[in-house]
Amino acid sequence: MIAKVIVDVPSRQTDRPFDYKVPEAIEDWIEVGSRVGVPFGGRVLQGFVVGLSETATVDSSKLKAVAELLDPVPPLLPDMVELSEWLCAKYCCSRTQALGVMIPAALKGKEERYIGIEEDVETVLLPEALKEEIRENGGWIKLERLLRSFPEHAGSVKEGLRSGMLAVRSSIKDRLAVRTVLTVFPLEDTVAMAAAKQAMPRSAAKQITVLEHLLEHPYPVAMAQLAKELSVAVSTIRALEKKELLSIREVEKERDPYGDRSYERTVPLALTKEQEAVYSRIADVIRSEHHFTMLLHGVTGSGKTEVYLQSIQYCLEQGKQAIVLVPEISLTPQMVERFKGRFGTAVAVLHSRLSDGERYDEWRKIRSGRAVVAIGARSAIFAPFRHIGLIIIDEEHESSYKQEESPKYHARDVAVRRAKQHGAAVVLGSATPSLESFAAASRDMPPGAPSPLLPMPSRVSGRPLPEVEVVDMRSELRDGNRSMFSRKLHGELLRRLERGEQSVLLLNRRGYSTFVMCRSCGYTAACPHCDISLTYHQKTRLVRCHYCGHAEAAPGQCPSCESEHIRYFGTGTQKVEEELAKLFPGIRVIRMDVDTTSGKHAHERLLSQFGERKADVLLGTQMVAKGLDFPYVTLVGVIAADTSLNLPDFRAAERTFQLLTQVAGRAGRHHLEGEVIIQTYSPEHYAIAKSQQHDYAGFVREELRHRSVMAYPPYCRLALVLMSHEQLPAVIAASDRFAAEIRELAQHEGVLVPLSSGRPRAVEVLGPVASSIARMKDRYRFQCVIKYRGSVDVSGMVQRVLQSLLKETAHRGVQFSVDVDPQVII
Numbered sequence: 088m089i090a091k092v093i094v095d096v097p098s099r100q101t102d103r104p105f106d107y108k109v110p111e112a113i114e115d116w117i118e119v120g121s122r123v124g125v126p127f128g129g130r131v132l133q134g135f136v137v138g139l140s141e142t143a144t145v146d147s148s149k150l151k152a153v154a155e156l157l158d159p160v161p162p163l164l165p166d167m168v169e170l171s172e173w174l175c176a177k178y179c180c181s182r183t184q185a186l187g188v189m190i191p192a193a194l195k196g197k198e199e200r201y202i203g204i205e206e207d208v209e210t211v212l213l214p215e216a217l218k219e220e221i222r223e224n225g226g227w228i229k230l231e232r233l234l235r236s237f238p239e240h241a242g243s244v245k246e247g248l249r250s251g252m253l254a255v256r257s258s259i260k261d262r263l264a265v266r267t268v269l270t271v272f273p274l275e276d277t278v279a280m281a282a283a284k285q286a287m288p289r290s291a292a293k294q295i296t297v298l299e300h301l302l303e304h305p306y307p308v309a310m311a312q313l314a315k316e317l318s319v320a321v322s323t324i325r326a327l328e329k330k331e332l333l334s335i336r337e338v339e340k341e342r343d344p345y346g347d348r349s350y351e352r353t354v355p356l357a358l359t360k361e362q363e364a365v366y367s368r369i370a371d372v373i374r375s376e377h378h379f380t381m382l383l384h385g386v387t388g389s390g391k392t393e394v395y396l397q398s399i400q401y402c403l404e405q406g407k408q409a410i411v412l413v414p415e416i417s418l419t420p421q422m423v424e425r426f427k428g429r430f431g432t433a434v435a436v437l438h439s440r441l442s443d444g445e446r447y448d449e450w451r452k453i454r455s456g457r458a459v460v461a462i463g464a465r466s467a468i469f470a471p472f473r474h475i476g477l478i479i480i481d482e483e484h485e486s487s488y489k490q491e492e493s494p495k496y497h498a499r500d501v502a503v504r505r506a507k508q509h510g511a512a513v514v515l516g517s518a519t520p521s522l523e524s525f526a527a528a529s530r531d532m533p534p535g536a537p538s539p540l541l542p543m544p545s546r547v548s549g550r551p552l553p554e555v556e557v558v559d560m561r562s563e564l565r566d567g568n569r570s571m572f573s574r575k576l577h578g579e580l581l582r583r584l585e586r587g588e589q590s591v592l593l594l595n596r597r598g599y600s601t602f603v604m605c606r607s608c609g610y611t612a613a614c615p616h617c618d619i620s621l622t623y624h625q626k627t628r629l630v631r632c633h634y635c636g637h638a639e640a641a642p643g644q645c646p647s648c649e650s651e652h653i654r655y656f657g658t659g660t661q662k663v664e665e666e667l668a669k670l671f672p673g674i675r676v677i678r679m680d681v682d683t684t685s686g687k688h689a690h691e692r693l694l695s696q697f698g699e700r701k702a703d704v705l706l707g708t709q710m711v712a713k714g715l716d717f718p719y720v721t722l723v724g725v726i727a728a729d730t731s732l733n734l735p736d737f738r739a740a741e742r743t744f745q746l747l748t749q750v751a752g753r754a755g756r757h758h759l760e761g762e763v764i765i766q767t768y769s770p771e772h773y774a775i776a777k778s779q780q781h782d783y784a785g786f787v788r789e790e791l792r793h794r795s796v797m798a799y800p801p802y803c804r805l806a807l808v809l810m811s812h813e814q815l816p817a818v819i820a821a822s823d824r825f826a827a828e829i830r831e832l833a834q835h836e837g838v839l840v841p842l843s844s845g846r847p848r849a850v851e852v853l854g855p856v857a858s859s860i861a862r863m864k865d866r867y868r869f870q871c872v873i874k875y876r877g878s879v880d881v882s883g884m885v886q887r888v889l890q891s892l893l894k895e896t897a898h899r900g901v902q903f904s905v906d907v908d909p910q911v912i913i
């Protein structure tokens with residue numbers, strides 16, 4: 088048997104399957120999706136089996152054999168191997184990257200080398216002490232250990248290897264072993280145990296205590312726990328093991344990050360009419376086992392989560408599994424609690440704050456079938472379930488569903504692909520769907536076919552959406568108010584303080600200054616490696632580059648003109664916090680931003696403090712906009728709505744509208760009425776005006792008109808190709824060549840026509856131009872944007888051009904990165 092193996096080497100040249108013979112001993116074990124160790128360039132590397140066949144593509148007598156099978160159960164399923172091929176083709180990534188994104192980091196094995204003596208090798212010349220060492224270790228000793236613990240052998244080891252007296256073997260070791268605990272198993276035959284207890288001498292009082300306990304509780308128990316509970320020594324328990332009155336075995340233990348918490352079980356709520364209609368549509372699709380993607384457009388507080396919960400329950404009743412994606416940022420305890428509360432331990436939670444070990448254990452719960460619901464951020468879309476019935480993507484418009492490094496996949500598109508493989512339902516949920524999803528769900532359907540659009544236009548509580556007031560900050564300034572709070576927001580904050588109610592303040596952080604500037608000469612601190620200003624961190628008094636990590640002490644005087652008038656602009660939220668303290672003495676503020684939430688549980692600790700009403704104001708960035716459900720929040724204030732409007736990003740208006748709508752949705756969700764105040768310098772902008780009126784449809788109409796005129800998604804699709812090199816001429820040459828070749832290819836296929844031509848298939852190539860960050864990590868960057876429409880395989884074209892380009896010596900050292908469906912193209 089021959090195994091086709093993708094070997095884990097990060098090189099484009101070796102990114103294809105290699106053939107290996109399968110040793111007979113593992114023939115029955117190996118499967119598509121198995122992880123193996125294979126000899127490759129003189130070492131043993133990790134690889135994945137992507138195919139098995141009887142015949143090899145090359146002379147099979149020359150083939151090497153698979154060195155080891157790394158897991159008894161393959162970590163990947165055959166459908167995931169197929170999915171990885173789709174990922175490569177769509178996102179122009181390597182097969183290693185595509186497979187790597189599907190498995191937990193703990194399974195990214197690392198090579199270990201062992202030194203030993205092969206049989207029948209003459210070793211008289213080796214020092215006795217070294218041979219002894221090796222023998223004592225069972226014939227093979229880890230190279231690392233040998234060098235560290237017995238440095239005196241270094242010379243002999245080198246000599247032994249050179250002369251062939253010693254051999255090296257390598258093997259793959261998982262980065263994290265499965266954790267085990269010693270567990271005591273009582274004898275099944277309790278009668279015999281009781282008899283043995285009777286027969287024990289009084290002097291063995293401790294052993295008798297143990298037996299008594301086990302007779303009363305005849306269940307397996309962790310040895311350490313038993314010893315502690317009964318205050319006996321471990322040796323006492325060991326003594327009983329010798330007498331065969333119990334057995335001690337290692338049992339796999341899982342690190343359950345939520346293990347120390349208990350969740351109150353909840354029961355399904357009686358659904359409202361709107362919820363019921365949506366639920367039954369989803370259930371129909373799950374039952375049909377035909378893939379279908381639906382868009383649940385429900386206003387904030389419309390009860391989307393309850394619909395998710397009941398749909399999942401239905402899915403489980405059909406014997407299938409469910410995946411729920413939520414943005415990382417809203418994977419709060421509040422959210423997890425709602426799922427754990429309904430489905431208990433059948434829920435596996437995957438998010439980035441887990442340690443590699445915890446993540447691995449959650450993943451194993453899924454792989455082994457002990458968990459049937461996976462909830463997590465982006466990468467949870469790769470949860471290794473066998474029969475997926477339902478995939479839910481909450482807040483589907485969130486940009487965090489797109490991975491920024493290769494493979495640059497969008498979880499929404501992967502979800503649709505996986506659902507096709509499994510015949511599953513996909514539910515995209517949002518109060519402010521992305522324009523792409525909304526356009527896709529509103530397309531014309533064949534007569535009689537059910538619509539993919541699932542609307543929930545009203546709040547469960549029956550309360551109206553909160554009243555939104557827009558304050559024009561220009562007229563505040565004209566009237567002499569220079570504070571960052573308008574008179575209106577100031578007054579309302581005061582009212583909340585008096586009434587003991589809570590407020591949420593959002594600072595739209597994007598675009599806010601955190602840099603260092605000299606007021607005399609205009610000098611700004613910039614990164615020496617990237618064309619970008621350094622960011623000031625108040626806590627450490629450092630200026631730091633967000634792209635390459637370069638950091639230096641904040642200068643005390645201007646390095647350029649030596650003036651003392653150098654100013655530090657702290658993070659926006661810090662400034663607001665200081666201002667609040669000045670204006671409202673004694674006010675209790677919880678600040679939530681990247682600085683205050685870096686600790687492992689910082690995010691949830693801050694939120695629960697706010698939930699316990701230990702603060703009057705929750706002040707923060709985007710983080711405070713999502714998913715929070717606090718009954719005493721009656722005021723939401725947006726400090727400056729338009730900082731994100733003026734970014735050179737074609738989604739700027741959409742992002743602003745989404746953010747304002749989301750944060751407005753935090754107010755008045757329960758019995759108390761809520762109010763929202765939006766401060767802005769451009770009150771007439773439709774993103775602000777429409778969010779004031781809670782008018783999603785109106786916003787979409789306007790925004791679609793702009794996108795159509797400018798030819799942006801959803802009227803076309805985009806691919807961004809970025810090239811970099813340390814030398815400017817090299818990157819210019821490569822990017823010119825790339826643009827010319829891609830145009831030629833498109834021309835050849837007859838699709839190089841302007842999008843405005845109205846032709847169903849069209850490709851436009853923009854650039855090359857210098858990227859907005861023209862230099863990063865000492866590399867110059869140029870980019871091309873490809874806009875296209877219709878069934879054009881742009882990824883394939885890009886890959887073809889890159890392959891031929893990279894073969895040429897002239898373009899050696901040029902790095903390419905391809906982003907298909909990029910979120911931002913500045």
Ligand SMILES: Nc1ncnc2c1ncn2[C@@H]1O[C@H](COP(=O)(O)OP(=O)(O)OP(=O)(O)O)[C@@H](O)[C@H]1O
Nearest residue numbers: 356357358359387388389390391392393547714752
């Ligand atoms: N059928 C129902 N009967 C009673 N209460 C319900 C029902 N459905 C949901 N709720 C409650 O209504 C509140 C809002 O629901 P939920 O948080 O699910 O809304 P949502 O649409 O997910 O909100 P958002 O998108 O704003 O986060 C919650 O407190 C929830 O427990």
Ligand SMILES: [Zn+2]
Nearest residue numbers: 605608645648
């Ligand atoms: Zn200066």
Ligand SMILES: [Zn+2]
Nearest residue numbers: 614617632635
């Ligand atoms: Zn830098």
